[in-house]
Amino acid sequence: xxxxxKTDYLNFVRHALTLLLLFTILACSDDEDDTPQITLGQLSxxxxxxxxxxxxxxxxxxxxxxxxxGTENDSLARLLITVAVEGGPTDESISxxxxxxxxxxxxxxxxxxxxxxxxAEWIDLEFRMDTSDGSVSSAASxxxxxxxxxx
Numbered sequence: 001x002x003x004x005x006k007t008d009y010l011n012f013v014r015h016a017l018t019l020l021l022l023f024t025i026l027a028c029s030d031d032e033d034d035t036p037q038i039t040l041g042q043l044s045x046x047x048x049x050x051x052x053x054x055x056x057x058x059x060x061x062x063x064x065x066x067x068x069x070g071t072e073n074d075s076l077a078r079l080l081i082t083v084a085v086e087g088g089p090t091d092e093s094i095s096x097x098x099x100x101x102x103x104x105x106x107x108x109x110x111x112x113x114x115x116x117x118x119x120a121e122w123i124d125l126e127f128r129m130d131t132s133d134g135s136v137s138s139a140a141s142x143x144x145x146x147x148x149x150x151x
Contacts, residue, residue, distance in 0.1 A: 037135050037137075038068055038069070038070040038074070038129055038135060038137035039068065039069055039070050039137060039138045040066060040067065040068050040127060040128070040129065040137050040138050040140035041066075041069070041140065042067065042140070043064055043065065043066055043067075043125075043127070043140050043141065043142035044064070044065045044142070045062050045064045045142055045144055046062070046063045046065075047060060047061070047062055047147050048061040048062065048112075049061050052114070053114050053116045054114070057116055059114040059115050059116040059117070060114070060115050060116075060117065060144075060146070060147055061112065061114050061115075062112070062113060062115055062144055063110050063111070064110070064111045064125065064127070064144075065108050065109075065110055066079075066108065066109045066110070066111060066127055066129075066140065067106070067107070067108045068106060068107060068108070068109065068129060068137065069105065069106035070106075070137075071103065071105060071106070071107070071131075072104050072105070073104065074104075074131045074132070074133065075097075075099040075100055075101050075102060075131060075132045076097040076099070076100040076101075076102055076129055076130070076131060076132070077096070077097060077099060077130050077131055077132045078094050078096055078097060078129075078130040079094070079095040079111060079127060079128075079129060079130070080092070080093075080094060080127070080128040080129075080130055080136070081093040081094070081095065081125060081126065081127055082125070082126040083123060083124070083125055084123070084126075085118075085120045085123050085124075086120040086121050086122045086123070087119070087120060088120060095111070099132050102131070111127070115144065117146045120146065121145065121146050122144065122145050122146065123143070123144050124141060124142070124143050124144075125141065125142055125143075126139050126140070126141040127139065127140055127141075128140075
């Protein structure tokens with residue numbers, strides 16, 4: 001009889017701990033989806049000619065079209081840009097947009113820049129949108145190739 005009570009007690013404790021562990025796992029699960037609310041589509045670019053770079057050298061004027069969707073009453077605070085140059089370092093850049101209103105649902109943002117390639121044959125750009133409410137979009141990348149007309 002004493003052994004049965006001890007066995008029953010141990011089984012009860014084991015089941016209670018199992019249930020406690022199960023409830024803890026369920027309670028601690030990530031209820032929020034880590035997928036960005038705003039997603040960027042396939043980027044495209046257009047070479048628009050030469051330009052005077054701020055360094056005084058001649059650069060290449062590019063317009064990059066950034067399609068996006070998943071917006072609702074959003075405004076763009078910043079465009080987060082990662083720049084990787086062939087044979088060179090990777091750098092982070094921020095373009096401030098001061099709460100530029102985004103189309104609800106979807107749209108396309110055009111980013112223009114005078115790019116100085118120097119000796120590089122290509123530059124990779126990665127874009128993410130940061131909205132005024134702190135949401136950051138998915139990332140989208142594009143490779144810009146040196147043209148015959150720049151530098």
